[in-house]
Amino acid sequence: MLANVFTKTARDRWRGTAIGAGSLALLLYFGMSLYRQFDLSVYDSLPDVVRSIINLPEGTDVAGLAYGAIYGTYGALTLAALALAMGSGAIAGEERDGTIGLLLANPASRTKVLVSKAAAMVALIAVASIVLWGAGVLSPALLDVAIGGTHVGALVFHIFVNAVFYGMLALAVGAWTGNAGLASGAATGVMVVSLFAVGIFQVVSGWENVAKAFPWYYFDAGSPLINGVAWGHIAVLLAGCTVLAVVAVAGVNRRDLKTQTVGVTLVDRLRANPMTRKVADRLAGSTRVSRISVKTASEHQGVTLVTGALMFAYMGVLIGPLYNLIDPGVLDFSGDLPDELMTLFGMGDGDMSTPVGWYRGETFGLVAPIAALLVGIVVGSRALAGEEARRTMGLLLANPVSRTSILLQKAAAMTLLVITVGVATFSGVTIGSLLGGLDIGVANIAAVSVLMTLLGLVFGGLALALGAATGRVRPAAFGAIGAGLVLHVANALLPLNESLAGLSRFTPFHYYTASDPLANGLDWGHAAVLAGLAAALIAVSMALFRRRDLCQKG
Amino acid sequence: MTDHTAIHTEGLTKHYGDVRALVDLDLDVTAGEVFGFLGPNGAGKTTMIRTLLDEIRPTAGRATILGLDTHDSSVEIRRHIGYVPGDLAMYPNLTGKDTLTYFANLRGGVDWVYVAELADRLDADLSKKVGDLSSGNRQKVGLIQAFMNRPDVLVMDEPSSGLDPLVQREFQTMMRQVVAEGRTVFLSSHTLSEVQRVADRVGIIRHGALIALEAVADLRSRAMRRVELEFAAPVEASVFEAVPGVRDVSVENHHVVMSFDGNMGTLLTTAAARYQVVDINTHEADLEDIFLTYYRDEGGATA
Numbered sequence: 001m002l003a004n005v006f007t008k009t010a011r012d013r014w015r016g017t018a019i020g021a022g023s024l025a026l027l028l029y030f031g032m033s034l035y036r037q038f039d040l041s042v043y044d045s046l047p048d049v050v051r052s053i054i055n056l057p058e059g060t061d062v063a064g065l066a067y068g069a070i071y072g073t074y075g076a077l078t079l080a081a082l083a084l085a086m087g088s089g090a091i092a093g094e095e096r097d098g099t100i101g102l103l104l105a106n107p108a109s110r111t112k113v114l115v116s117k118a119a120a121m122v123a124l125i126a127v128a129s130i131v132l133w134g135a136g137v138l139s140p141a142l143l144d145v146a147i148g149g150t151h152v153g154a155l156v157f158h159i160f161v162n163a164v165f166y167g168m169l170a171l172a173v174g175a176w177t178g179n180a181g182l183a184s185g186a187a188t189g190v191m192v193v194s195l196f197a198v199g200i201f202q203v204v205s206g207w208e209n210v211a212k213a214f215p216w217y218y219f220d221a222g223s224p225l226i227n228g229v230a231w232g233h234i235a236v237l238l239a240g241c242t243v244l245a246v247v248a249v250a251g252v253n254r255r256d257l258k259t260q261t262v263g264v265t266l267v268d269r270l271r272a273n274p275m276t277r278k279v280a281d282r283l284a285g286s287t288r289v290s291r292i293s294v295k296t297a298s299e300h301q302g303v304t305l306v307t308g309a310l311m312f313a314y315m316g317v318l319i320g321p322l323y324n325l326i327d328p329g330v331l332d333f334s335g336d337l338p339d340e341l342m343t344l345f346g347m348g349d350g351d352m353s354t355p356v357g358w359y360r361g362e363t364f365g366l367v368a369p370i371a372a373l374l375v376g377i378v379v380g381s382r383a384l385a386g387e388e389a390r391r392t393m394g395l396l397l398a399n400p401v402s403r404t405s406i407l408l409q410k411a412a413a414m415t416l417l418v419i420t421v422g423v424a425t426f427s428g429v430t431i432g433s434l435l436g437g438l439d440i441g442v443a444n445i446a447a448v449s450v451l452m453t454l455l456g457l458v459f460g461g462l463a464l465a466l467g468a469a470t471g472r473v474r475p476a477a478f479g480a481i482g483a484g485l486v487l488h489v490a491n492a493l494l495p496l497n498e499s500l501a502g503l504s505r506f507t508p509f510h511y512y513t514a515s516d517p518l519a520n521g522l523d524w525g526h527a528a529v530l531a532g533l534a535a536a537l538i539a540v541s542m543a544l545f546r547r548r549d550l551c552q553k554g
Numbered sequence: 555m556t557d558h559t560a561i562h563t564e565g566l567t568k569h570y571g572d573v574r575a576l577v578d579l580d581l582d583v584t585a586g587e588v589f590g591f592l593g594p595n596g597a598g599k600t601t602m603i604r605t606l607l608d609e610i611r612p613t614a615g616r617a618t619i620l621g622l623d624t625h626d627s628s629v630e631i632r633r634h635i636g637y638v639p640g641d642l643a644m645y646p647n648l649t650g651k652d653t654l655t656y657f658a659n660l661r662g663g664v665d666w667v668y669v670a671e672l673a674d675r676l677d678a679d680l681s682k683k684v685g686d687l688s689s690g691n692r693q694k695v696g697l698i699q700a701f702m703n704r705p706d707v708l709v710m711d712e713p714s715s716g717l718d719p720l721v722q723r724e725f726q727t728m729m730r731q732v733v734a735e736g737r738t739v740f741l742s743s744h745t746l747s748e749v750q751r752v753a754d755r756v757g758i759i760r761h762g763a764l765i766a767l768e769a770v771a772d773l774r775s776r777a778m779r780r781v782e783l784e785f786a787a788p789v790e791a792s793v794f795e796a797v798p799g800v801r802d803v804s805v806e807n808h809h810v811v812m813s814f815d816g817n818m819g820t821l822l823t824t825a826a827a828r829y830q831v832v833d834i835n836t837h838e839a840d841l842e843d844i845f846l847t848y849y850r851d852e853g854g855a856t857a
Contacts, residue, residue, distance in 0.1 A: 289648065289656035299647075391643035394609055395699070398637035399660040402629045549610035 002108050002116040009120035013086050016478055020078050021128035023482060024070065025135030027489050031066040032139050034493045034500070063145040067136065067152055067225055069492075073366075074485060075132060076159045076219060080191055081481075083125050083167030088183035090117035091248075092174030095258045110252045114175060118245065121167050129160040154224040158234070162219040165237045166191050168244040176251030178258045181302075189306065190215065193314070196367055204325045215240065292396075292406055296413035300379050304417045307371050308424035315363040315371075316428015320436030323358045355438035356519050359429060364518060368425055368452045369509070373484050376418045376460025381476035383410035384541075385467035388551045403546050407468070411538050414460045422453030440518065447522035454530035455512045459484050461537030468541035471551035508533060560585040560707050560738035561606065565615030568601055568762075575601040577762040578615070583740055585706075588733050590753030590770070591742040598762040599742045600640050603711050606740075607637060619707055633661070636700035640711035640742070642693060646685025650695040653684055657699055664702045672698045675724050690716035697725065701732075708732060708739045714748060726752045783810045783825060784833035793828055797821050808832075 091114060094100040103113060136152035139145075166187050174183030194214035198221065201211040211217045218237050222230030270280035288298045384407065387393040396406065426449035433440045459480050467476035491509035495501045504510045511530050515523035561583035568576040576598050583589040593599050604610045606617055608628035617624045619631045644653055650673075658664040673680055678694035679687070687695070693716045700708060708729075714722050729739050729752050743749050749756060750770060758766040791805040799816020814821060814836075825831055 286655065289652050290659050292660070295656060390645075391639075391641065392645060394604070394607065394639040395637070395642075395644065395657075395696075396660075397609060398607060398632060398635065398639075398700075399657055400629050400632040401660055547611075550604070 001119055002112050005103075005108070005113055005116035006120045006123075009086070009090070009117050010124055013120070013124055016085070016474075017082055017124045017128050018131075019478070019482065020082050021131040023486060024075050024078060025131055025139075027074070027486065028066055028070045028132075028135050029139045029142070031070050031489070031493050032063045032145060033143055034496050035063040035066050036143055036145055063140065063143065064147050064150050066139075067150060067155060070489070071132060071136070071152075071155055071159065072220065072225070074489065075156075076162055077191075077195070078485065079125055079128055079132075079159055079163035080166040081188070082128065083121055083163040084170040084184055084187040084191070086121040086124065087118075087167035087170030087172075088174045088180050088187065090114065090121070090171050090174060091252050092178050092180035092183050095178045096180045100257055104257070111249050114171075114248060114252050118168070118171055118248070121171070122164055125160060125163045125167065129156050129163075132156050132159065150225050151228045152225065154227075154229040157229055158219055158222075158224045161234055161237045161241075162216075165215060165241055165244075168241045168248070172244040172248040172251060175248040176255075178255065185303065185306070189310075192367075192370070193310065196315070196362070200319070200322065200362060204322055206325065291409065292401070293409040293412045293416075296379070296383065296410050297416055300375070300382075300413070300417055303378050304375055304420050307375050308421045311363075311368070311371050311421060312424040312428035315367050316425060316430075317432040317435065319359060319362050320429070320432025320434070320438055323355060323436050323438060326358070355433065355436070355440055356444075359433070359438075359440065360516075360518050363425070363429060364448055364452065368448075369455055369484075369488070369512065371421055371425070372418055372452045372456025373459045373481075375421050376414060376456035376458075377463045377477055377480045377484075379410075379414040379417055380460035380463030381467050381473050381480065383407075383414060383464050383467060384545060385471050385473040385476050388471045389473050393550055397550070404542055407464075407538075407542055407545055411461075411464060411541075414464065415457060418453055418456040418460060421456065422449045425449050425452065441521070444518050444521050447517035447520075450522060450527060451512045451515075451517055451530065454527060454534060455508060457534040458508045458530055458537065461534045461541070465537050465541040465544060468545035469548075471548070558585045559583070559618075559621070560587075561589075561617070561619050561740060562621075563602075563606075563615065563617040566602070566605060566612055566617055567614040568598075568605060568610065569613045575762050576605070576612070579759075579762070579764055581757060581764060581767070583738060584755075585738050586733050586736045587754040588729055588739040588741060588752050590749035590756040591740065591759065592744065592746070592749060592756055593742075593759035594744070597759045599759060600711055601762070602759070603640070603709055603740075603742060606709060607632075607635075634706040636703060636705035636708045638696050638700045638708075638710040638713045642696040644684045644692065644695065647683060649683050650678065650680035650687070650698075653695055654680065654699060654702065658702070661703050665704075668704070669698060669702050672701055672728075675728065676721055688716070690718060690721070693717055694721070701728065704737075706737050708737070708741075710740065711742045712744070713741070714743070714745060722748065779814050779836050779838055781812050781814045781821070782833075782835040783831060784808060784835075785810070785825075786830040786832055789829050793824065794821075797824050 091100070091110075094103060104110065133153055133156040136156060140147045169190060170183045170187035173186050174180055177183065194216040197214045198211045198216045201207045201214075202221070211221070215237070218230075218233040222233050224230055270276040273280075287294065289295055384393070387396060397403070426445055429440075429445050429449075430442055432438075433445065462483060463476045463480035466479045467473065470476060487507040488509050491504050491507040491513065494504040494507075504514075508530060511523075511526040515526050517523065559582050561581070563579050563581045566576055566579040566581075567574075579598075579602065591599055591602070601610070605612055606619065606624055608624050608631075611625060620634055622631050624631060645656075648656065654664075654669060658669075672678075673694075676694045676697060678698060679691060680695070680698075682691075684692055684695060693713070697713060700710065700713075714725055717725060726748060729741070732739055733754075739752075741749065741753065753770050755767070755769050757764055785808045788807050789805060789810060791803045791810075794800050794803045794805075794810060794812060797816060797820060799814055800821070801813045803810065803812045822831075822834075
């Protein structure tokens with residue numbers, strides 16, 4: 001292993017890791033202190049079977065629920081996302097930046113560079129996990145909460161191994177292909193799809209075993225918080241890591257290194273073919289580069305199409321018919337839970353035994369906002385800062401277009417792409433609802449899709465503003481993601497405390513969830529708040545971008 | 555400033571925190587000339603150009619191009635300029651043709667016959683993706699992009715980096731043709747032979763300040779000759795330094811090199827009086843010698 005490569009990688013990445021782990025630690029403390037004030041009589045009235053399902057062992061206060069709510073989902077996702085960002089950047093990132101040649105001009109083998117970078121990734125995730133574990137032990141002590149038989153250490157250990165798995169997945173894809181975007185996209189796709197596949201298949205009778213095909217199953221199916229470390233499941237994940245490590249080493253040694261990532265798209269293939277050249281040339285050669293907005297939209301077609309397709313087919317069409325297959329026992333239990341707890345599980349404030357509740361819980365609770373935010377933030381953060389990071393902004397601005405016009409065209413592209421995801425979701429859910437015979441009003445599906453789209457634009461606008469202020473992609477993207485995470489949790493937790501409930505009005509998520517649009521239709525006032533906020537952020541971006549010196553490097 | 559001024563700056567100053575990248579720069583570039591902008595790495599050449607393009611804003615002072623303020627009228631100015639940034643980067647996934655189409659569309663169209671002619675002259679391949687091109691071939695696409703709308707003012711930051719000598723020569727011809735049509739070229743470079751060949755005037759910048767501004771012809775006539783003398787025995791520098799018109803003496807054992815703009819008879823008499831001369835070699839100083847002389851002198855004065 002190369003000590004200096006290890007140190008440099010760790011030094012480049014420690015800040016993001018520290019912010020991620022620190023935020024989670026604070027969220028846990030914050031969540032636990034809110035739960036503590038939760039009406040205990042509700043808890044006492046819960047039937048035993050429910051208490052076991054919602055991860056509350058004997059002798060544990062309700063506040064123990066904060067572990068599952070904060071760490072179980074957000075913590076696992078955040079650490080896995082940090083790991084996969086490091087994994088995809090390891091080899092493919094150096095190729096994208098054109099630094100790999102310089103690095104390998106030193107007497108260091110590709111394998112050693114890869115291993116050193118992988119080791120830095122594992123070390124940083126380990127440090128983040130220790131922070132989570134520390135907060136998990138300290139918070140109940142400081143707040144005087146009994147945690148009884150919960151195994152927070154086991155939960156954090158599962159989070160750690162799970163995160164390393166996705167980091168290794170991104171590393172392997174990046175090492176094999178040399179394409180950093182593909183590596184992070186593929187790993188994120190596997191992570192998100194498997195997270196929700198496990199959630200869905202576990203409650204559908206006859207399909208429980210299908211869940212085992214998805215890696216996320218081995219993270220939480222054994223309920224480590226209650227039962228301690230599930231060594232069998234850990235072994236599966238570690239075996240996966242080993243296979244991926246072998247793939248990564250083989251991949252990086254087998255191929256030519258790249259100096260700049262040039263993807264081959266479908267349009268390129270069509271252009272190479274004499275039969276289709278004419279049409280493809282018109283598409284790629286004239287239309288794509290006809291305007292700044294069209295070119296920007298075209299650059300992000302990949303993430304938009306994949307996200308839109310997943311929302312349409314998987315979270316939309318498939319979910320409807322599945323409703324008829326769910327295990328009735330699970331539905332009964334969710335009917336017994338207080339609304340606030342359901343909210344915390346990302347299932348909206350209602351039971352899942354009705355078609356509206358089912359779609360709200362599975363599709364619109366967490367996945368739809370993630371999809372809309374993902375596309376908004378990817379496009380928004382790269383809109384201005386991406387051109388600066390790639391050093392093309394100077395050339396673009398040598399043309400007779402004002403900075404304002406560039407920004408507005410980029411914002412238009414972002415709006416178009418987020419709307420695409422919204423429309424895909426709307427169509428998928430409408431068809432799914434018809435196929436499943438669920439009879440949800442089309443106007444209501446449209447209402448929730450509109451609010452989801454606007455929410456994506458708010459956070460896309462935030463990423464755009466951060467990019468306009470700093471000219472740097474990573475702070476813009478991670479700033480907006482962090483704000484999304486914190487505000488989402490705040491919107492879920494604040495209503496638990498009567499004196500703080502009013503504060504949730506200050507999170508954008510309130511205007512997505514509070515009116516329950518899937519049941520009640522569109523609240524025009526809430527839609528106006530979100531639209532106004534998005535417009536205000538774009539206006540702020542304009543002011544920031546117009547008066548600033550451009551960065552020479554990202 | 556007159557109607558014939560293409561670029562004009564007055565008191566142009568740019569600070570990055572404590573770093574003074576440009577200090578009180580006054581400069582006029584006349585329409586119809588190639589202006590060579592010289593300076594060592596980090597002297598402020600790129601900062602100056604980025605200020606002209608309104609990429610960054612001056613701390614003090616102002617600049618105009620074709621009489622228009624570079625900040626207030628930046629969009630209008632950009633209709634009339636072509637620009638090649640230093641360290642050129644473009645969109646790797648677009649072909650050369652796509653790239654040019656994109657910028658042409660932002661300009662409301664260009665003459666594609668002229669683009670084809672430029673591509674032919676520079677031997678550029680526009681069908682490949684920019685990311686798959688070598689840096690020299692990528693640079694050609696950047697040059698075509700700057701020339702294609704027949705701009706009134708061409709601003710170029712190290713434009714010939716990566717070009718092979720044949721293409722460099724063609725590029726220099728293209729620059730001379732631009733000024734022959736009454737248009738203007740602002741050329742930042744440290745390829746001195748290129749500046750010497752194409753520039754009408756040069757400005758030399760150091761530590762953000764303009765330290766010399768002269769016509770290339772004057773600079774050369776003023777700056778004299780290089781003289782190399784070979785002796786039978788080791789010599790002392792002080793003997794030559796005493797001769798009027800001698801600068802930059804460097805002695806290496808039997809061998810002396812100096813810059814000289816005095817009376818050659820005096821120099822030879824002095825040398826022959828003390829030592830036995832074995833060989834003499836003298837030639838007109840080129841820009842590189844002048845450049846080095848400037849920096850050695852000014853460096854001693856300001857460092």
